[in-house]
Amino acid sequence: MTPHDGALDILDALINPAWAHDDSTGPSLADVLVPVVVDDLTIERIEAVLRSIPLSGDLVAFGTDGTWRLGPAVGRYAQANPMFIGHAARERRRAEQLVALDTKLSEERARLDHLRQQLASLTAISETVQSLRSGQPPTKQLSQSLTDYRDWQRRLDDRQLTHAAAKDDAETKLRAAESRSLELQRTASRLRLPSDVDALQGVEHLINDCDVKRREVISLRKTSSVAATAAQQARNTADAFQRRADDDTAAASEAETFAQLERVRYEQLEASVGGDAQRAVEALSTARTSHKLQEKALDDVTGRLADANSTVVRLSERIDGFTSNRVMLESALDSAVQSFEVICGAEIADILNIDGIDLGADRHTAARRLLAETSDRPGDTANRMERSYREILLDGLRAGHDPSMPKLDNVDVVRVGTADGDLAIGTLVRQLREEYERTSQLLSKQEREIFETHLLTRIGDAIRQLLLDADAFEHHINQEMSRVPTESGMIVELRWEPTGDEPDLRNAIQALRTSPELLGPDRRDALRDVFMRRIADVRSAEPGRSFAETLTAVLDYRAWHQFVLYARFSSGKRQRVTRTFYRGLSGGEAATLLHLPLFAAAAAQYTNGSQDGPRLIALDEAFVGIDDKMRARLMGLLVQLDLDVILTSHEFWGFYDTVPALVLYDLVRRPPTPPRRRTDG
Structure with missing residues (x-):
């Protein structure tokens, strides 16, 4: 079955x-x-x-x-x-497949025979063409002569067309000139002008002089018109001033007559009344002045009284508002004091850890202390608290702990369910800290044993071998780069140096490069102290990590180092590559400095391989912003390093003398199949 x-x-x-x-x-x-x-x-x-x-x-x-x-x-x-x-069924299927294969083989053999016949026919035709081509006389000179003849014939045709166009233009202009000349002759005959040239020139001069005189007359007419307008305006102004003078003279005469009459009346009154009238006039003037001052003072007092009444009304309203606000504030204060009871409770005060905030503290003093010790709340406090709750508690606590965040009098508190029941987060922190301190003492002894047993032996040997392999790889990279100096003789070098200026780390790396048998007690203790300190730093930064994860992070020798580029000149001087140094390089040297370490690292990696194969690297948007001459040199670097490269670019072709062979695929929208081109240098 x-x-x-x-x-x-x-x-x-x-x-x-x-x-x-x-x-x-x-x-x-x-x-x-x-x-x-x-x-x-x-x-x-x-x-x-x-x-x-x-x-x-x-x-x-x-x-x-x-x-x-x-x-x-x-x-x-x-x-x-x-x-x-399944032998029986498989044998049947095998027989069916063999029959199908035999049929297909027969068809393919027939097709192959047909193709062979076509190949033989094409071969015969090709041989005939080759024999005919070998007997053909040289055509280079004939082709060149034919090309020259066609060029001269094309030039002749162009010249003939130009000549015909110029001839037509000249004939057109000649006919126009003859027509104009005939018209001038008719005009001269009608105006009875002389026929000789000198007489005509004299007439022309007279006409020009008349035109000049005509323009001068027009200018004088304009000037006289402007002067006439100004004269009329002056006459009008003079008439107006004359009328005003007459009016002023009449008014002055009337005023003089009135003054004389008043003087006569004054002299008569003074003669009849005497000095009492003068004193009465002066007293009346003084009384009027005093009355005006009193009226002004009364107005000021009245204004000030109105302002005072308005101020009293406003102050009364503010007092009523302050009284209402005081009642509201006292109510809010009582409510805040009651709400602050939960802040001074043991569960929250333990987390705040601020002096003066506890169960026995005065609530007003505790509130002021809390406000002084805390900063303004940012706008995303709720989101940050929710994120911290998820990251630290939900993701950070190990199994057996069930965190929750209930509300206690509208205050979010964190509690963790454990085997001992729901614990406040502060209580749990104290328990975990005590457990950590207790286990740390045990771990310190275990870590010392692990350090002595493993770090200085098997792990140390592994790290030492990795460091030596890295040194060898660095040497291979520099060896590859030394083969391709720049045009000025500069050689790029790569160094794998310890990160930062930490002397203890440098000493530890040097100790790890040394065999454990050659390390004295002092260097062992120093090496252990370095790693114990780094373990403690990682634990304090990420307390949720396991001991294995902590050791993995601490013993990652790659994080201890950084790659640094140097430039060695033909004079033997070596300089570290910085931003300032890089900006001072020429465009070609800067491009070499940027690409050469990448190419050399790939070449060294392939050289260290145990099996032969394509030495491929891939560059997207290759050599953008680099001139064509420098591109040729960079392609030559790839050839010198024996690298096989796949490049993509929208405008880079790569056909240079430094490239022995290259295959180009030109991708276009239509047709969808990319055309293929190959060059052999």
Whole structure:
């Protein structure tokens, strides 16, 4: 029997129909297997057995002795010759496939014979063409002469066209000149002008003089018109001033007459009344002045009184407002004091850890102390608290701790469910700190044993070997870069140096490069202290890390180093590459300094490999912003370093004398197939 899907690994087995049961009510083996006639077993009997075996039946097993079990059906398979599982069905399929392959081979042979005939025909045609081409006389001189003839013929045609156009233009202008000359002659005859040139020039001079005189007359007319206008305006102004003078004279005469009459009256009054009238006049004037001052003072007092009344009204309103605010503030203060009770409680005060905030503290003093010790709340406090709750508590606590953040009198508090019940976060921190201090003392002894047993032996040997491998790799990179100096003789060097200026780390790296047998007790203790200090720093920065993760981070020798570039000149001087030094380089040297370490590192990595293969590197948007001459040199560097490169660029071709061979794919929208070009230098 074989499965429906054509698999050939189902056991060719003999089924005893005596084991057949009633049909399964659900899916059975008959749904997935196809019976195959074997000896005296018919398809109907095999199907009856398969229908009685549900797919979700008991055990399906095959024994090494030939026994098998499929649900309630058991049996034993046996064959006269040892054959693999599914032999019969596989042999049938193999025969069918062989027939199909034979048919396909026959078709391919016929197609191959046809192609061979075409090849023979094309070969004969090619040989005929080659023989004809070999007997053909040289055509270089003839082609050159033909090309020259065509050039001269094209130039001649251009000259003829130009000549014809110029001739037509000259004839047109000649006809126009003749027409104008005839018209001038008619005009001269009508105006009775002389016919000779000198007389005509004299007439022209007279006409020009008349035109000059005409322009002068026009100018004089304009000037006289302006002067007449100004004279009329002056006459009008003089008339106006004369009328005003007459009016002023009449007014002065009337005033003089009135003054004389008043003087006469005054002299008569003074003669009849005497000095008492003068004193009365002076007293009246003084009284009037005093009255005006008193009226002014009264107005000031009245204004000030009105302002005072307005101020009293405003102050009364403010007093009423202050009284209302005081009542509200006293109520808010009482409410705040009651709310601050939870802040002074042990659960929150323990977290704040501010002097003067506890159960026995005065609430007003505690509130002022809290405001003085805390800064303004940023706008995203809720989001930051929620993020810290997720990162520190939900993600940071190990299994067995169930954090929650309930509200206690509208204050968010953090509690953690443990085996001892719900604990305040401060209580949990104290427990964890005590546990940490207790385990730290135990770990310090264990860490010393681990350090002495592993770090200075197996781990130290591994780190030492990695450091030596890194040194060798650095040497290979510099060796590759020394082969390709710049045009000025500058050689780029790469150094793998310790990071920063930490002397203890440099000493530790030097100690790790030394065999443990050569380390004295002082250097061992110094090495252990360095790593213990770094372990403590990592633990304090990330307390949730396991000891294994902490050791992995501390012993990552790659984090101890950094790559530094140097430039060595032909004079032997070596200088570290900084931003200032890089800006002072020429464009070519700067491009070399930028790309050469990358190329050399790839070449050194491939050189260290144990198997031969393509030495590939890939550059996207290669050599952007670099001139064509420098691009040729950089491509030459790739050739010198024996690198196979894949480049992409929208405007870089790469066909240079420094490149022996290059394949170019030009991707365009239409057609979608990229055209292929190849150059061999």
